[in-house]
Amino acid sequence: MRPAALDWSVENCTIARAMEILGERWTLVVLREVFNGVRRFDDMRVRTGIPRQVLTNRLAMLVERGVLRREPYREPGSRPRHEYRLTEMGLDLWPVLVAVLGWGDRYLADPEGSPLSVAHRDCGAEVRVGLRCAEGHEITEARDVLPRPGPGVRRRNP
Template sequence: MPTTTLATDPVDDDRAERCSVARSVELLGERWSLLLVREALRGATTYSQFRERLGVPSDVLSARLRTLTEAGVLEKVPYRPDGERERSRYELTEQGRALKLVLAALAQWGDENRPTPFGRASYPADVETGEELELVFVDRTGAAVPIDRVRIVPGPAARTGWDSL
């Protein structure tokens, strides 16, 4: 019977390179990274805005902004406030904006599995109608598929011995 092999072992570069989750966690799994993306999605663009909103230590903030910029999640854009020196702001790239789906899924999971007595901090809504949205799997026809009918299957990059999740 094949054994389940997940590409999470940092020593095995081949497995990590092949696994989308491992590659994503490598970039986004550091503390503060997804929170920086969340704040960028909420409109933060400057170093001081990120610092004020998150209270992240300066050295860590600089390192995470650099990492996210080098990875193409953020773009560093120069600007000059009136009468001041040139500064940089950080704008989400297309790759960064695509993380809205990931953050919404994490928030939905947290609301369902790690609720607080205060209720939800946020939820996705349609910008045109204001209607609340829920993240679900859909098939090619657009029909919702219950989570217990979904499995993650090996793709072309999967190594032999990998079972479905």
């Protein structure tokens, strides 16, 4: 049984495009830092151990792609600097980050648990991602999800 997907093109696949940004080795780690409130070059570097050059490149790429923006700031008794903050586009990565965190927590955590958790600001309860269909059905079984061609699908050229 030949999978139907073979006839669809992948040239305009949004997962591939997203992974051009998110798929580099350190990108999500940098974003984790920013989501955690760590916004300055050296703080990130010391915490994560990312080589300077790579961190420079990642930050520049994320700014160029519109995920982060550079914001000037000035601490008293110190010259003006800038820090990195999330744009709208960046903030919308929360579900991605929480999804990765959830998966990592389930399969890769140390016995004592994950070092990071996310909470709902209003009630303090733990936040998780879930799949839900447009009809409002909760989806708990991975096998209940079915991929299919979307509106932008193209036939494979050859």
